[in-house]
Amino acid sequence: MSELPSVTEADERIRASVPLFPAERVPLDAASGRVLRQQVRAERDQPPFDRVMMDGIAISLADAGRREFTVNGRQMAGMAGAVLADPAGCIEVTTGAMLPAGCNCVVPIEQVVHEGDRVTLLEGWEPTARQFIHPRGSDCHQGDALLAPGVRLRAPELAVLAANGVTEVEVAAVPKVAIIATGDELAEVSQQPLADGQIRRSNDRALAAALRDRGFVDVQLTRVPDDLAATTARLGELLATCGVLVLSGGVSVGQRDFVPEALRALGVDKVLHRLAQRPGKPMWFGIGPQGQVAFALPGNPVSALVCAVRHLLPALEQAMGLAPRPPERVVLAAPAVTSPALTCFVPVRVHHDDAGRAVATPVPAPTSGDFSALPGTDGVVELAPSAEPAPAGTVAALYRW
């Protein structure tokens, strides 16, 4: 076992080999969830003007102690040009409006009494300078760096793009992904009845769901028979049209494990084959002639999904230019099985305790050949090689499904 690369070494090899996917420009409304590949600076100061925070009246405090004002005009949100010349007057304003010129205080509508065009401050209300005004530039100044390349565009980032007039945005292109199931034992989901020895294709659905959840919208599923020529031909077609190939099955050392040979024949450079982890030891990874990313995962369902969340998805996020973030860390609620020579991955369910800790309860799958135990789990924890089981209280990295 000891000659197999460790998970850390595998990480390094993968990280050093993964290309950067190209960038593309998309309309703002298509950018949700995408990885930003440009810098975004403030178009102007925010707020762009001294902004009224409350519905009410804008006044000048030049005439100190004055509590009665004559309405001289209105300035609603979106309007401009109101000027207060006389400190005995006031301007009616709404939330979000520009502060009228000549004013330096806003009094909320709840603190005044209107009578005709006379407005009186309620007893006890003391207006002070700059009250209920967001000063121009208090959030940011024109030219400030607001977004850097490598962020995923979620709600706040989308709003910043919109607020700064970015109608088209440079983001990582999302490659087409082909998921290829291998194995003559696989039957279609719809096949009825199943023959003896057959199982339904399910790995590819798990992998597709994990990829779609990360924004890979163009995922196609296909299947190849356990045959070198047919596998090579189909993979060749897919390499011509897809940026990412994800295979499941056919990567062990058995007689029918044609996948590494087929990939080699197609010029996909092997970077890694087999690593010191369980499940997922047989994983194969390489880079195609045009920079295509190819992961050949084990055929065991749990193994395939573990390899996907631990290796495939981080590699693709790097390729899109997403800034790396350390993994979540969780505390084991119960001991979990480890191996002296292999990094082990154990499915867990996570909850948050009263101390703010993320507590992970191991949910070992009875076999790595089936998904039945996994619904309701959140992902897997990574446990370093050890002669002893990992005790309760161990802090481990979590990789979510």
Added chain:
Amino acid sequence: MSELPSVTEADERIRASVPLFPAERVPLDAASGRVLRQQVRAERDQPPFDRVMMDGIAISLADAGRREFTVNGRQMAGMAGAVLADPAGCIEVTTGAMLPAGCNCVVPIEQVVHEGDRVTLLEGWEPTARQFIHPRGSDCHQGDALLAPGVRLRAPELAVLAANGVTEVEVAAVPKVAIIATGDELAEVSQQPLADGQIRRSNDRALAAALRDRGFVDVQLTRVPDDLAATTARLGELLATCGVLVLSGGVSVGQRDFVPEALRALGVDKVLHRLAQRPGKPMWFGIGPQGQVAFALPGNPVSALVCAVRHLLPALEQAMGLAPRPPERVVLAAPAVTSPALTCFVPVRVHHDDAGRAVATPVPAPTSGDFSALPGTDGVVELAPSAEPAPAGTVAALYRW
């Protein structure tokens, strides 16, 4: 302030009013990310047969101590029918194959030497009964409950559906959502130049991103002027075609706050207007004549997004039938501002420390009128009313953007 409903009371009112969205049947490959609305049981035992775990040979241990075997046949994954009659023979098998009848042990290919049709166990290898065999039914038995209504269909759940022959699945229908921006100060993102007093529409982009991220794929953005008749007419059209209306702006007590009046005129029953929280106090929530969910959020950007993640999204998840989960809890890394009478929400950035705690660093927005401070934050923490700031170490619920 004290007469305003608390956040907890608002939760209860919203929860009691939200309808259950209808269910619909979709093809398996369109079910990723959807909320399951049916029970799923095991179609058959898993594994459905005694399953070979390794490439190698299947033997019988009836002839105890035998270390040499003659190849009697092969049974690859997906094949059936092989029978071992003579314990001096063996059957070549691959991972995932049915265990041939008459066999009770699998020896991995790495532990044998082939010479012609003779196979010899490597010195030191001791075969034991049931070795490298996943017994039939060791993952689950036919009829076992595997998935319950209310789970979100992610990778493991999709795989379970596929493995059990579910080609069409009953999930919550995803309603059309209309996001309606109000405010005469709003300019289009593309407008050049901006007039004095104008700001660009950005709230709707933030809300749309948060909704799309939760699987609401059919989100349309629109805008109404600050005018009762026009607002009423447009909202009437949207109520006829959308299951969810999300407004921003126009819900305070100002002269131009037409939204509550327009909704009332259209028969949308008010359940809540204003609650004891900051930001987001003016929020309005009601239910339309055909069960439409209507949230009118404040126009301040941060307020609108806080109300969306704290109230709107949980309400919609309940309406889809998603089983409730307690919120994540995090530990404050630094003191955060609270209010004696209001529940406060503070933007935070979350990282995980060496003790497995999720540590939240407050990132207060200078004003609630702008998103500039929020990129890179993960969400907001909820802080109960208190006369003192929440000290570092406070454990608080996190609502992610």
